[in-house]
Amino acid sequence: MKNKNLESFIDDISIFEEANTEKLPPVHKWKPEYSGKMDLIIDSQGDWKHDGAYFKRRSIVNLFSKLLLLEGNKYFLISPTEKWEIKVSVAPFVVVSVDRVELNSVPAIKCTTLTEQVFLIGKSHPIWLDNINSNDNAIPFTRVRDNLNAFFNRSSYYRLIDMALENKNKSRDEISIHSLGIDYPLGLTA
Structure with missing residues (x-):
């Protein structure tokens, strides 16, 4: 996709910049035609790049x-009038902060993603372990929304492990994290 198309896409979705940041656009209701593949990648660190250059504006x-x-195994960037296929290396979101809270x-x-989404681990946002590829150890993932997942970056993963070790049942070798009763x-x- 040429830069002109990216600018067109930004113009098309600019109405949402003014909206409440907590409210998500109704992407599941939009049914635009497939627009093609965009050279946009969410890399294995959760950073976004287009045409080989990283985005400078976090907003x-x-x-x-x-x-x-996410449709099938393909990710899309969607607006009411455009639907661009993009590449995601691991998962579209990265958990960068993990904190204990009480509700x-x-x-x-409580988890916070690199893109500033905040949620509590629970029924709607479970944690599970999965391998990125056959050579790697399993890492934790969580559901952010719909069928879109996040992986935990190294520091948030270590924080989870620390929390789990604090609550370790001495009679078992397994560690687990407890949130909202689960x-x-x-x-x-080891």
């Missing part, structure tokens, strides 16, 4: 992250 990345759609006296784990296994201790 554009945050806006675009609200316009992601009505119930312990929970235990999520994170693997075995």
Whole structure:
């Protein structure tokens, strides 16, 4: 996709910049025709680049992250009139911060993504372990919204492990994280 097309796409979705940042656009209701492939990649660190250059404006990345759609195994950047296929190396979101919180006296784990989405680990946002490829150890993932997932960056992963080790059941070798009344296994201790 040429830069002119990217500018056109930005103009097309600019109405959402003014909207409440907590409210997501209704991408599931939009049915534009397939527009082609855009040279836009979300790399293995969660950074976005177009035509080989990283985005410099975080506000554009945050806006675009609200316009992601997964159909089958293909990711799209979508507007009411355009639907561009993009490449995602691992997952479209990256959890960069993990904190313990309480919600009505119930312990929970709060996650924040690189694109500033905030949510609590629970039924709608479970944690599971998965391999990126056959050579890697399993890493934790979580659901951000719809069928879009996030992986945990190194520091947030270590923070999860620290939290799990603090609560480790001495009679078992498995560690898990507890949030909103649900235990999520994170693997075995050495």
